[in-house]
Amino acid sequence: MTDTDAVPCPVGDLATDYDMFDAGYVQDPVPAWAELRGTCPIAHTERNGGSWLPTRYEDVQAMARMVPELSSLSPLVVDLPEEIANDPATGIFSGYNSGAPISADPPVQNWTRRILLPHFTPKAIEPLRDYTERLCRDLIDGFVHDGGCDASVDYAEQIPPRLIARKLGIDESRVDQFSEWVRDAGELGQQDPELRVRSRKTIRAFFDAEVADRRSNPADDLISALLESEVDGQPITDEMVVGMCHLQLVAGIETTRSSIGSALWHFAGHEDDRRRMVDADDELWGTAIEELLRFYSPVTMGRNAAEDVEYGGVTFRKGDKVLMNFPGANHDPEVFENPDEVILDRRRNRHIAFGAGIHRCAGSNLARMEMEVALRTWFERIPEFTLANPDAVTWSGGQIRGPRILPVEFD
Numbered sequence: 001m002t003d004t005d006a007v008p009c010p011v012g013d014l015a016t017d018y019d020m021f022d023a024g025y026v027q028d029p030v031p032a033w034a035e036l037r038g039t040c041p042i043a044h045t046e047r048n049g050g051s052w053l054p055t056r057y058e059d060v061q062a063m064a065r066m067v068p069e070l071s072s073l074s075p076l077v078v079d080l081p082e083e084i085a086n087d088p089a090t091g092i093f094s095g096y097n098s099g100a101p102i103s104a105d106p107p108v109q110n111w112t113r114r115i116l117l118p119h120f121t122p123k124a125i126e127p128l129r130d131y132t133e134r135l136c137r138d139l140i141d142g143f144v145h146d147g148g149c150d151a152s153v154d155y156a157e158q159i160p161p162r163l164i165a166r167k168l169g170i171d172e173s174r175v176d177q178f179s180e181w182v183r184d185a186g187e188l189g190q191q192d193p194e195l196r197v198r199s200r201k202t203i204r205a206f207f208d209a210e211v212a213d214r215r216s217n218p219a220d221d222l223i224s225a226l227l228e229s230e231v232d233g234q235p236i237t238d239e240m241v242v243g244m245c246h247l248q249l250v251a252g253i254e255t256t257r258s259s260i261g262s263a264l265w266h267f268a269g270h271e272d273d274r275r276r277m278v279d280a281d282d283e284l285w286g287t288a289i290e291e292l293l294r295f296y297s298p299v300t301m302g303r304n305a306a307e308d309v310e311y312g313g314v315t316f317r318k319g320d321k322v323l324m325n326f327p328g329a330n331h332d333p334e335v336f337e338n339p340d341e342v343i344l345d346r347r348r349n350r351h352i353a354f355g356a357g358i359h360r361c362a363g364s365n366l367a368r369m370e371m372e373v374a375l376r377t378w379f380e381r382i383p384e385f386t387l388a389n390p391d392a393v394t395w396s397g398g399q400i401r402g403p404r405i406l407p408v409e410f411d
């Protein structure tokens with residue numbers, strides 16, 4: 001329940017009625033964040049189940065650290081309706097076993113994260129680099145002579161599911177299906193609870209079978225490694241491993257696809273920046289990738305107030321949804337000089353595209369490697385490209401923002 005009287009803001013469309021699925025907001029949320037920062041830095045809406053939207057860097061950072069007052073048991077930006085979430089048959093869709101560590105609070109969050117992190121260190125990711133380079137080259141071979149392609153569907157979308165499939169040890173030939181499940185559970189399911197539940201059940205059933213298989217036939221993959229993990233001398237349950245695998249699939253696909261796609265969208269529409277990257281050295285690639293992650297941060301997460309809690313003159317009532325607006329925080333002029341400009345060689349860039357606090361992204365090394373290889377390989381083969389039809393570009397919104405249809409042309 002929300003006490004809207006607690007919003008110390010003028011009544012206005014954005015301050016008290018923002019809509020994260022509004023077409024204009026999805027297309028370009030930057031002006032809305034700037035307006036709110038000046039008028040109502042912690043806005044509220046009743047739409048989509050109700051939520052609070054902080055827009056200042058300092059506030060998002062602080063809220064990400066309000067553990068356990070702001071709980072991660074249901075980290076989606078739009079919760080399932082209560083009757084579905086509380087149904088024992090579907091109740092697995094919130095709570096720690098649905099996808100720890102992202103859907104857990106300490107102590108479960110601590111130990112599930114500890115188990116996962118060694119598999120995503122730079123050293124653990126490096127062996128995937130050659131494969132990623134080959135994959136990107138093969139994908140480009142498939143369309144380089146066609147004069148154009150959909151840079152989101154034919155390229156950005158194809159890379160992350162193959163990497164996650166490789167890491168988990170699941171059938172790479174089924175990546176189209178994995179992407180579809182994840183899209184239904186995430187992007188499309190945000191506003192269609194039945195679709196979300198159906199696809200999450202499909203993902204769970206898939207991993208139930210994979211986990212059962214690895215119990216009898218251990219392999220050299222992440223599923224087997226998770227099954228072999230122990231906490232306080234005890235093995236972890238199959239149910240928990242299923243939830244953790246589910247999370248890898250959901251967290252690793254649309255996120256990285258969005259970042260690669262947003263970067264290509266940017267370069268296709270900004271000739272000066274594109275030209276600059278054609279001869280870029282390692283240093284410029286390094287800062288450019290961080291800048292693109294900052295400017296086009298794809299991920300917004302949710303928390304729920306575990307109790308009534310006050311912050312910045314606002315009272316979050318128990319159960320209220322609070323959005324971790326990492327993308328908005330990354331445009332705060334208090335922290336970033338000229339925040340609404342892409343500055344490819346930006347030096348001071350303490351962006352929080354990968355989150356902040358205890359839930360900071362466990363897959364950031366993999367995501368950065370994928371972005372770097374995908375973009376550098378593209379530029380080696382296709383240094384000149386433009387948007388084929390700017391009006392045809394579509395973006396996903398809500399939890400994960402990025403281009404979904406992105407026609408580009410080249411010679």
Ligand code: HEM
Binds near residue numbers: 164248298301326
């Ligand atoms: C550019 C791509 C990516 C972005 C922008 C991104 C962003 C984020 C953010 C903002 C969080 C914090 C969640 C929260 O505060 O509730 C997070 C958590 C997480 N991400 Fe990523 N992510 C990306 C790619 C990946 C990849 C490739 C993986 C690999 C499977 C991954 C795995 C995870 C995991 C396991 C967590 C949960 C960590 C925890 O709760 O302790 N992410 N990510």
